[in-house]
Amino acid sequence: xxxxxxxxxxxxxxxxxxxxxxxxxxxxxxxxxxxxxxxxxxxxxxxxxxxxxxxxxxxxxxxxxxxxxxxxxxxxxxxxxxxxxxxxxxxxxxxxxxxxxxxxxxxxxxxxxxxxxxxxxxxxxxxxxxxxxxxxxxxxxxxxxxxxxxxxxxxxxxxxxxxxxxxxxxxxxxxxxxxxxxxxxxxxxxxxxxxxxxxxxxxxxxxxxxxxxxxxxxxxxxxxxxxxxxxxxxxxxxxxxxxxxxxxxxxxxxxxxx
Amino acid sequence: xxxxxxxxxxxxxxxxxxxxxxxxxxxxxxxxxxxxxxxxxxxxxxxxxxxxxxxxxxxxxxxxxxxxxxxxxxxxxxxxxxxxxxxxxxxxxxxxxxxxxxxxxxxxxxxxxxxxxxxxxxxxxxxxxxxxxxxxxxxxxxxxxxxxxxxxxxxxxxxxxxxxxxxxxxxxxxxxxxxxxxxxxxxxxxxxxxxxxxxxxxxxxxxxxxxxxxxxxxxxxxxxxxxxxxxxxxxxxxxxxxxxxxxxxxxxxxxxxxxxxxxxxxxxxxxxxxxxxxxxxxxxxxxxxxxxxxxxxxxxxxxxxxxxxxxxxxxxxxxxxxxxxx
Ligand SMILES: Cc1cc2nc3c(=O)[nH]c(=O)nc-3n(C[C@H](O)[C@H](O)[C@H](O)COP(=O)(O)OP(=O)(O)OC[C@H]3O[C@@H](n4cnc5c(N)ncnc54)[C@H](O)[C@@H]3O)c2cc1C
Numbered sequence: 001x002x003x004x005x006x007x008x009x010x011x012x013x014x015x016x017x018x019x020x021x022x023x024x025x026x027x028x029x030x031x032x033x034x035x036x037x038x039x040x041x042x043x044x045x046x047x048x049x050x051x052x053x054x055x056x057x058x059x060x061x062x063x064x065x066x067x068x069x070x071x072x073x074x075x076x077x078x079x080x081x082x083x084x085x086x087x088x089x090x091x092x093x094x095x096x097x098x099x100x101x102x103x104x105x106x107x108x109x110x111x112x113x114x115x116x117x118x119x120x121x122x123x124x125x126x127x128x129x130x131x132x133x134x135x136x137x138x139x140x141x142x143x144x145x146x147x148x149x150x151x152x153x154x155x156x157x158x159x160x161x162x163x164x165x166x167x168x169x170x171x172x173x174x175x176x177x178x179x180x181x182x183x184x185x186x187x188x189x190x191x192x193x194x195x196x197x198x199x200x201x202x203x204x205x206x207x208x209x210x211x212x213x214x215x216x217x218x219x220x221x222x223x224x225x226x227x228x229x230x231x232x233x234x235x236x237x238x239x240x241x242x243x244x245x246x247x248x249x250x251x252x253x254x255x256x257x258x
Numbered sequence: 259x260x261x262x263x264x265x266x267x268x269x270x271x272x273x274x275x276x277x278x279x280x281x282x283x284x285x286x287x288x289x290x291x292x293x294x295x296x297x298x299x300x301x302x303x304x305x306x307x308x309x310x311x312x313x314x315x316x317x318x319x320x321x322x323x324x325x326x327x328x329x330x331x332x333x334x335x336x337x338x339x340x341x342x343x344x345x346x347x348x349x350x351x352x353x354x355x356x357x358x359x360x361x362x363x364x365x366x367x368x369x370x371x372x373x374x375x376x377x378x379x380x381x382x383x384x385x386x387x388x389x390x391x392x393x394x395x396x397x398x399x400x401x402x403x404x405x406x407x408x409x410x411x412x413x414x415x416x417x418x419x420x421x422x423x424x425x426x427x428x429x430x431x432x433x434x435x436x437x438x439x440x441x442x443x444x445x446x447x448x449x450x451x452x453x454x455x456x457x458x459x460x461x462x463x464x465x466x467x468x469x470x471x472x473x474x475x476x477x478x479x480x481x482x483x484x485x486x487x488x489x490x491x492x493x494x495x496x497x498x499x500x501x502x503x504x505x506x507x508x509x510x511x512x513x514x515x516x517x518x519x520x521x522x523x524x525x526x527x528x529x530x531x532x533x534x535x536x537x538x539x540x541x542x543x544x545x546x547x548x549x550x551x552x553x554x555x556x557x558x559x560x561x562x563x564x565x566x567x568x569x570x571x572x573x574x575x576x577x578x579x580x581x582x583x584x
Contacts, residue, residue, distance in 0.1 A: 013394075015394050015395070015397055015533060015534070016532050016533075016534070017532075019394055019397040019398055019533065021398065028393075028394055028398060039498075039515050040515065095373065096374075097368075097373070125360070125376070127394070127395070127514075128393065128394050129393055129400075130376055130377060130392065130393050130394070130395070131374075131376055132360040132361070132364050132374075132376045132412075133364040133367065133368065133374055133376075136332065136361070136364040136365055136368050137364070137368045139333075139368075140368045140369065143441075145333070145441075145444040145445035146332065146333075146445055147445050148332055148357075148361045149357055149361070165357075166330065166358070166447065166450060167265070167268075167356075167358060168268060168450050168452060169450045169451050169452040170450065170451045171330070171447045171449070171450050172447070172448050172449045172450075172451075173445055173446070173447060173448060174448050175444060175445045176444065179445070184515070185508070185515040185516075186501075186508035186509070186511070186515070186516075187508075189502075189504065218373075218402070219373045219375075219402050219403050219404065219405070220400055220401070220402055221388065221400075221401040221402060221403060222400075222401055223393065223398050223399065223400045223401075224398070224399050224400075224401070225397075225398055225399070226396075226397075226398070226399055229559060231558040231559065232561070233547075233557060233558060233559070233560045233561065233562065233563050234561065234562050234563070235552070235562075235563050235564075235565060236546075236562050236563065236564050237564060237565075238564070238565045238566050239564075239565075239566035239567070239570055239571060239574075240566070240570045240571060240573075240574035241574075242564040242566065242571060242574075243571065243574035243575045243577070243578040244578055245564075246546065246562075246564060246571075246575050246578070247575060247578045247579055247582060249546065249562055250490070250523075250579070251582075253522065253523055253544060255465065255466050255490055255492075255522065255523050256490070256579065256582075
């Protein structure tokens with residue numbers, strides 16, 4: 001079945017190296033390390049592209065962020081999304097309930113304009129704020145069912161079939177569309193953009209919107225960095241010569257039981 | 259009143275993270291003048307679990323059952339928690355920071371129209387109720403105010419060490435069969451395929467984990483590491499560079515977007531110790547790092563380290579183990 005799939009992504013600081021905070025302690029500063037899309041959301045984009053390639057429909061992408069977040073939208077367009085919306089706002093002033101409300105506002109506006117979003121995908125949680133809530137709050141905003149933490153999914157006869165890891169094993173959900181699924185890394189490999197993909201992405205007109213309401217905020221007082229941990233490492237040696245010292249430790253720890 | 263969601267292991271005992279949650283709840287209770295701690299459990303509460311909950315200071319155990327909650331659904335279970343909340347008159351609703359705990363508390367917060375704090379480490383005061391939580395996979399902390407009722411949050415893994423109460427609770431079991439609206443059951447689990455022993459679950463519970471990162475060098479670079487893993491009866495855990503390159507399957511990934519491990523011994527080989535990896539291994543009791551770079555975060559944070567090429571060090575360790583075993 002053809003399904004229009006909307007993927008909600010977030011521009012996050014690349015925190016692979018050092019994490020620096022902004023001077024006001026309200027956000028992670030990505031000016032030095034650069035920005036990226038969280039891994040969960042890259043997988044969500046990949047799933048959307050696969051679903052629409054298999055059954056038809058359109059994969060579109062949305063973000064709430066500053067003007068530079070267009071970069072993350074273009075990355076998604078370069079791997080197969082065909083439409084993009086930027087809700088331009090300072091993201092650190094928007095809490096998870098605010099973001100869910102703004103996504104819902106765009107979904108309703110698109111619907112009024114004749115474009116439905118049968119399936120909405122989001123990352124399970126954002127790499128920076130780690131709130132775990134936007135997809136679930138969106139489900140209450142829109143009155144649609146939500147499945148959390150899916151690794152793979154497919155659209156079959158007006159339903160989305162989503163699979164993910166639960167406490168006892170792989171769980172399968174089968175939910176009627178329209179529905180919402182939050183995605184976890186690990187089910188699919190996000191593809192790399194091709195050169196023609198990048199060229200095409202540049203030409204897509206990104207729809208710009210402004211927030212529908214003032215944000216109520218994230219209840220954040222401030223962010224801080226954890227104190228540095230002093231190093232207490234005991235160096236056992238260099239190269240192969242250290243092997244006996246290592247095995248002594250393994251014996252001491254009692255992990256060398258025969 | 260503090261309502262704590264307790265999750266069970268497959269054998270029906272309380273999950274370690276839930277015992278940590280109850281320990282955290284008791285601290286909160288003590289600070290609040292001894293308000294009771296209640297527990298909500300989905301499904302059967304066996305004798306052993308009831309004893310554990312009593313030992314951890316629980317006053318009332320709400321055992322939630324019935325057709326509506328027999329299969330998991332985030333919305334359905336959250337609606338059940340909110341009816342228990344009403345019965346217990348709870349001002350705090352909390353859960354362990356497991357995937358399911360996060361999901362349930364997000365539903366509870368959305369339904370109640372209040373904020374939620376994920377991955378709380380500590381509370382800094384009750385009026386206003388302020389918490390400190392982990393963000394950016396633990397690389398930064400956020401102080402957050404929970405000024406609405408109920409205060410909803412999840413407790414980060416290892417935020418506190420699980421410890422029984424000084425005086426046990428009554429752990430009276432109250433059976434509760436909630437009615438759940440049909441729309442809350444639309445997204446419910448249809449079927450569960452039990453985990454294969456080697457997929458993830460082994461990694462989570464392993465006493466020893468051998469780790470491998472980019473230093474393995476490629477999909478063929480794991481032979482010696484696999485031998486060490488089997489000599490130690492350990493599990494293999496890898497970094498995201500390894501799974502993203504397709505050298506090993508994702509279920510072996512340790513970290514923020516992989517499995518969180520807490521073995522007695524972790525032996526990361528050729529892993530830099532980026533914060534997102536550290537988020538998954540920081541609760542290992544002992545870390546023995548093998549890395550060419552003495553300045554890498556994994557080495558500086560380790561208990562023991564060997565500086566060198568893993569392709570030389572690991573085979574030498576394997577030989578030494580075999581030699582001593584004779
Ligand atoms: C949102 C987000 C989520 C993430 N989630 C995870 C996650 O769950 N798990 C995870 O692991 N990462 C995660 N990452 C990625 C993480 O930031 C790092 O990129 C990754 O952990 C690095 O893997 P690595 O240590 O194997 O590689 P590198 O950082 O490249 O380090 C390789 C290390 O090996 C050493 N080395 C090289 N050759 C040898 C040799 N022959 N012998 C010995 N040592 C050698 C080097 O000195 C270096 O220290 C995430 C990133 C983001 C942004």
